[in-house]
Amino acid sequence: MGAALMMMVVLAASPLDGARGAYQSGELSQARAELESLLYPLRLDGDALEAEAHLLLAATYHAQEELARAEDEVVRGLAVHGDPVLDPLLYPPDFLAFVERARAQHPTRIAELSAERHPRLLPPPTAIVDPLRKDEVPTPPALTRAWYLAPLGVGHFKHGRSRMGTVLAVTQGVGLAAAGVSLGTSLSLRGPDGRYSASDAGTARTLNVTYLVGAYAFAVAYAYGVLDGMVLTPAPSSAQMRLAVPQRK
Numbered sequence: 001m002g003a004a005l006m007m008m009v010v011l012a013a014s015p016l017d018g019a020r021g022a023y024q025s026g027e028l029s030q031a032r033a034e035l036e037s038l039l040y041p042l043r044l045d046g047d048a049l050e051a052e053a054h055l056l057l058a059a060t061y062h063a064q065e066e067l068a069r070a071e072d073e074v075v076r077g078l079a080v081h082g083d084p085v086l087d088p089l090l091y092p093p094d095f096l097a098f099v100e101r102a103r104a105q106h107p108t109r110i111a112e113l114s115a116e117r118h119p120r121l122l123p124p125p126t127a128i129v130d131p132l133r134k135d136e137v138p139t140p141p142a143l144t145r146a147w148y149l150a151p152l153g154v155g156h157f158k159h160g161r162s163r164m165g166t167v168l169a170v171t172q173g174v175g176l177a178a179a180g181v182s183l184g185t186s187l188s189l190r191g192p193d194g195r196y197s198a199s200d201a202g203t204a205r206t207l208n209v210t211y212l213v214g215a216y217a218f219a220v221a222y223a224y225g226v227l228d229g230m231v232l233t234p235a236p237s238s239a240q241m242r243l244a245v246p247q248r249k
Helices: 002-012 017-024 028-039 047-063 067-080 093-106 109-116 145-147 154-158 162-188 202-230 237-244
Strands: none
Touching: 017 028, 017 047, 028 047, 047 067, 047 093, 067 093, 067 109, 093 109, 145 154, 145 202, 154 162, 154 202, 162 202
């Protein structure tokens, strides 16, 4: 039981106990030597111990009236731990005021040292695509007149001429449908020998005429649509193309 208690006491002991005791007893040279050996190079684990060691070394320098070195150690201690708890029973009031004065005078230096201890592991996010400025308008793809070669008024719809496109679509569609239905029905009336019977001859004649009229109507409407788009309609100017593009708000 006694051995276990002794082990707990040893484990609970702080590596700063010797330097702290030397500082309290006024043995400043011993405290200074122990603290410098612990800090340079660093042989302490944990930010709390490191910050306390810097501040205790600063207090030792302060007591020895080495104010520049004391101020540097205060800054380093605050960079390790920004809000340390200073025991008023350990540190005199003038040193506590010295710490607060160094904190107020060197915030930038403290922040820089803290950033060096905890660098960003990832770069700041960057935009994959540059944002579009308000005054930038994407250039629309140019519409060519080749669209007018498509049947059923497709070219007119593409160029924003929906009224003419509707007329052509209806005319060509009706003609094409009439021609197709008439041709199919007429072919179905033929016999095995490829001829019409006497009773179906009149109907077939009418269907053939309907087929020709429908095909002719489709061809005329298609030709007019191509002529209207390719020849009769003037090419849109660049100003009209800009006005046709919706503006970003």
